[in-house]
Amino acid sequence: MILALDIGNTNIVVGCLQSSKEICFAERLSTDTKKTTTEYAIHLKNLLEIEQVSLDDLEGVIISSVVPPLTNRIQEAAFKVTGKRALVVGPGVKNGLHIQMDNPAQVGSDLIVDAVAAIAEYQVPLMVVDMGTATTISVIDCDKNYIGGMILPGIDTALESLVSRTSQLPKISLDPPKRLIGKNTIECMKSGVIHGNAACIDGMIERIEQEMGQKLTVIATGGLAGAIAPHCRNEVIVDDALLLKGLYLIYKKNR
Numbered sequence: 001m002i003l004a005l006d007i008g009n010t011n012i013v014v015g016c017l018q019s020s021k022e023i024c025f026a027e028r029l030s031t032d033t034k035k036t037t038t039e040y041a042i043h044l045k046n047l048l049e050i051e052q053v054s055l056d057d058l059e060g061v062i063i064s065s066v067v068p069p070l071t072n073r074i075q076e077a078a079f080k081v082t083g084k085r086a087l088v089v090g091p092g093v094k095n096g097l098h099i100q101m102d103n104p105a106q107v108g109s110d111l112i113v114d115a116v117a118a119i120a121e122y123q124v125p126l127m128v129v130d131m132g133t134a135t136t137i138s139v140i141d142c143d144k145n146y147i148g149g150m151i152l153p154g155i156d157t158a159l160e161s162l163v164s165r166t167s168q169l170p171k172i173s174l175d176p177p178k179r180l181i182g183k184n185t186i187e188c189m190k191s192g193v194i195h196g197n198a199a200c201i202d203g204m205i206e207r208i209e210q211e212m213g214q215k216l217t218v219i220a221t222g223g224l225a226g227a228i229a230p231h232c233r234n235e236v237i238v239d240d241a242l243l244l245k246g247l248y249l250i251y252k253k254n255r
Contacts, residue, residue, distance in 0.1 A: 001057045004247035007065035009133035015244040025051045040077035061086035062251040064109040098145045117246030131222035198231035
């Protein structure tokens with residue numbers, strides 16, 4: 001069993017996997033750069049106990065991170081709990097991905113991990129839409145090369161900015177509105193956020209397919225994928241566990 005951790009700007013996804021298709025559990029912890037190594041170790045230990053994971057069953061630990069100040073802290077916390085030194089996705093770690101970017105080292109580890117899992121499980125060419133603090137799009141061609149992508153403001157990030165910069169707009173939940181054309185402020189906001197972002201994804205799919213001259217397999221992942229993807233007019237596969245699957249595959253490549 002592998003313990004996999006993805007350190008994002010908003011959440012830390014923690015999961016245990018027996019294989020890339022057998023996920024024992026997947027949970028989220030809040031990302032907080034003020035917490036100490038010991039505090040994170042306590043959270044991790046408690047989570048493993050709640051999920052009834054025996055440390056004797058853990059083969060190893062792997063981490064991906066887009067929050068550099070927390071990477072070493074979480075690595076040390078995982079070592080305190082498991083006694084195993086975590087593999088950290090980054091330079092020198094084999095991933096099997098051919099990255100055709102101006103500077104491959106600048107590609108976020110989360111994007112690399114998503115792409116590795118997507119290539120292993122889905123038909124290429126494909127695009128991965130990761131809806132987190134930022135919404136990122138990664139494009140993989142028919143030869144399984146990572147050829148580039150886009151970065152957009154994240155849904156929660158944009159919504160928080162909208163609410164904080166306007167005096168009369170309230171905080172809202174992201175459950176679907178009853179209708180497309182809102183009849184009150186909250187309905188209008190929900191429609192704008194959900195249908196607006198779905199339309200954005202649809203538009204990006206169509207533009208990328210037009211530029212590539214091919215139909216793409218589209219996979220959505222991240223905390224808000226389930227709220228937006230069902231409202232897209234294109235076929236979008238929601239895979240909440242894509243990143244954990246990719247971490248497992250990368251761990252096995254570097255075993």
